[in-house]
Amino acid sequence: MSSRSxxxxxxxxxxxxxxxxxxxxxxxxxxxxxxxxxxxxxVRMGELETLKEAGSRGAGLRVLIGKxxxxxxxxxxxxxxxxxxxxxxxxxxxxxxxxxxxxxxDASELxxxxxxxxxxxxxxxxxxxxxxxxxxxxxxxxxLAYDPRIxxxxxxxFESSTASRIFANSRGxxxxxxxxxxxxxxxPVASQGEAMERDYWYSLARDFAGLEDPExxxxxxxxxxxxxxxxxxxxxxxxxxxxxxxxxxxLLGNLFExxxxxxxxxxxxxxxxxxxxxxxxxxxxxxxxGTLPGLFGSQPFDDEGVPTRRxxxxxxxxxxxxxxxxxxARKLGMKTTGNAxxxxxxxAGIGHGNFYLEPGTKSPEEMIAGIKDGFYVTExxxxxxxxxxxxxxxGAAGVWIRNGELAxxxxxxxxxxxxxxxxxxxxxxxNDLEFRGSTSAPTIMIGEMTIAxx
Numbered sequence: 001m002s003s004r005s006x007x008x009x010x011x012x013x014x015x016x017x018x019x020x021x022x023x024x025x026x027x028x029x030x031x032x033x034x035x036x037x038x039x040x041x042x043v044r045m046g047e048l049e050t051l052k053e054a055g056s057r058g059a060g061l062r063v064l065i066g067k068x069x070x071x072x073x074x075x076x077x078x079x080x081x082x083x084x085x086x087x088x089x090x091x092x093x094x095x096x097x098x099x100x101x102x103x104x105x106d107a108s109e110l111x112x113x114x115x116x117x118x119x120x121x122x123x124x125x126x127x128x129x130x131x132x133x134x135x136x137x138x139x140x141x142x143x144l145a146y147d148p149r150i151x152x153x154x155x156x157x158f159e160s161s162t163a164s165r166i167f168a169n170s171r172g173x174x175x176x177x178x179x180x181x182x183x184x185x186x187x188p189v190a191s192q193g194e195a196m197e198r199d200y201w202y203s204l205a206r207d208f209a210g211l212e213d214p215e216x217x218x219x220x221x222x223x224x225x226x227x228x229x230x231x232x233x234x235x236x237x238x239x240x241x242x243x244x245x246x247x248x249x250x251l252l253g254n255l256f257e258x259x260x261x262x263x264x265x266x267x268x269x270x271x272x273x274x275x276x277x278x279x280x281x282x283x284x285x286x287x288x289x290g291t292l293p294g295l296f297g298s299q300p301f302d303d304e305g306v307p308t309r310r311x312x313x314x315x316x317x318x319x320x321x322x323x324x325x326x327x328x329a330r331k332l333g334m335k336t337t338g339n340a341x342x343x344x345x346x347x348a349g350i351g352h353g354n355f356y357l358e359p360g361t362k363s364p365e366e367m368i369a370g371i372k373d374g375f376y377v378t379e380x381x382x383x384x385x386x387x388x389x390x391x392x393x394x395g396a397a398g399v400w401i402r403n404g405e406l407a408x409x410x411x412x413x414x415x416x417x418x419x420x421x422x423x424x425x426x427x428x429x430x431n432d433l434e435f436r437g438s439t440s441a442p443t444i445m446i447g448e449m450t451i452a453x454x
Contacts, residue, residue: 007164007176010035013077014168017061020086022170026063026093028104029170032303032344033059033077036163039129043136044155045144053129060345063089067098073345101330102347105304109326109336110173112301113308117177118294121207124180125162132158135184135214142218143188149229150222154187154198156214165299173305181296184211186221190229197228199378204436206294224378227399231411234400234453240374240427241415241449242367242401245434247377248441252355254419255286256439258387259313259321260339260350261328270390270419271319279319280423283360286314288323290338290353297354297438304340308353311337317423325350356440360429364443367428369404375451376401377415390419396451414452422446 014031021029035057042050059082062071070093074085140156160182168174185202201221203212211217243251263269271279290308292298301307304326312320324332325340325348341351368376381395397411417425430443 007166007178010164010166011168011174011176013059013082014166015174017059017082017086018168018170020083021061021063021090024086024090026065026090026170028064029061030104030304031059031061031168032342033166034163034344036161039132039160040157041129041133041136042155042157043133043140045153046137046141048133049155051129051133058344059085060343061085061089062345062347063093064102064104065090065093067100067102068093068096069099069102069347070094070096071345071347101327103326103330104169104171105306105326105336107171110169110171110305111307112175113291116293117291117298117300119177119179119206119298120162121180123208124160124182124206127160127182127208132160135211138214139184139186139218139221140188142215143186143222143225144218146188146219146222147190147226149190149192149226150188151191152189152196154189156187156218157185159183167301167303167305169305175301175305177300179206179299181206182208182211184214184217186218188218188222188225190222190225192229195229197225197231199224199228202436204296206296228397228409228411231397231409233412234410234451236450236452236454237373238448238450240371241446241451242364242371242374242376243444243446244364244376244378245430245432245436245441245443247380248357248444249437249439250380251422251444252286252357252439252441254385254387254392255313256323256352256355258419259319259323261322261324261332262350263387264322265328265331268388270387274319275322277319278317279420280314280317281426282317283429284314284317284423284426285312285358286355287311287358288313288337288339288352288355292354295354295435295438297352299353302338302340303342303348304336306336306338306340308338323350323352352438354435354438354440356433356435357429357442357444359431359433359442361431362428364430364432367430367443367445368401368406371401372403374401375410375413375415376406385419387419392417392419392422412453416450416452417446422449
């Protein structure tokens with residue numbers, strides 16, 4: 001991981017690249033640098049199967065000559081490498097066509113959130129490889145020991161990352177931050193006769209101390225795998241559907257696609273032109289917030305140097321905001337929401353911070369108890385969601401609810417509706433919100449969906 005002096009040096013490289021670009025004829029420029037290391041280990045049936053440690057370092061430059069843009073990239077951060085990067089970007093910009101909406105954010109929009117967002121942990125950066133492998137081995141062992149029907153495993157894995165990101169532009173912005181994360185996963189396989197079922201559980205944290213203990217991860221994964229044994233296909237019907245949190249996140253992913261600025265200005269979203277309208281049940285409040293300390297979608301500034309912020313997307317059922325970078329904001333006649341996202345180089349796209357659904361008041365158990373016949377979904381298969389029309393149809397597996405209890409496993413069915421009907425047909429929202437990634441949701445109940453089985 002970069003020390004403070006190394007981060008300062010990388011910032012100086014970024015500022016120097018920008019000055020070179022301006023001297024070569026660019027009217028504006030922005031430079032991103034990133035460096036980091038990644039670790040991945042997978043243990044299968046007690047034996048270390050794969051081990052990977054890798055480091056990377058690179059810089060990307062985007063220049064503007066009037067309303068023309070050009071980008072280039074290098075992993076060579078020597079003065080000569082940076083000079084080549086600058087020359088390539090300026091040369092490409094001269095060849096491109098003009099776009100009236102391109103440009104950097106206004107200087108007044110630039111900045112960084114003050115204070116420590118708790119994105120970096122020394123214990124991840126310094127954790128010995130042997131300890132990481134041991135955690136993966138323990139998680140798998142706990143899964144295998146849970147039940148005699150757990151006969152195989154696709155492995156226990158540990159992954160970690162340490163990274164630093166530097167961004168500067170020709171309008172006076174320069175910033176840097178470091179971040180870490182680590183994860184622990186177990187993927188056991190349960191057998192009953194000739195039938196085999198797999199499932200998984202994982203834990204994700206900014207620091208090693210924040211992970212669930214390996215035994216808990218393994219047992220939870222095994223419990224889920226065993227629960228799937230003996231699955232049946234139910235008769236086609238219409239019934240309430242409950243999405244467990246892991247699955248509810250995918251619904252939020254669909255909604256992100258529908259509210260990001262590129263989809264909006266292209267009118268490729270069922271939510272285009274709906275700002276200020278009620279588009280969901282009043283219990284539905286969807287937030288994007290990149291400012292929450294220690295979480296996985298937090299950062300002090302976006303990838304254009306604009307401070308991240310809290311943006312209500314849907315508030316009590318009413319569509320309040322789209323998520324925008326500078327380009328899409330200008331296309332729509334709006335202001336950026338601090339959601340620019342990019343790799344090392346190229347034009348910025350749109351990403352989210354901590355994109356989450358505010359929790360309700362009922363526990364998942366209370367939600368299940370109130371259903372006579374319904375479907376508790378624990379897995380979705382395929383990608384049958386059209387965010388242009390809102391049509392929703394996905395393969396699913398889970399557990400059937402009968403008389404307020406989880407009764408028997410179900411697989412090989414399809415759940416179908418439209419996003420519009422699902423949003424307006426929210427039955428309940430659970431109180432079990434946990435941040436297990438940058439997209440987070442509690443349990444969600446949809447009042448009615450078509451469940452297509454046999």
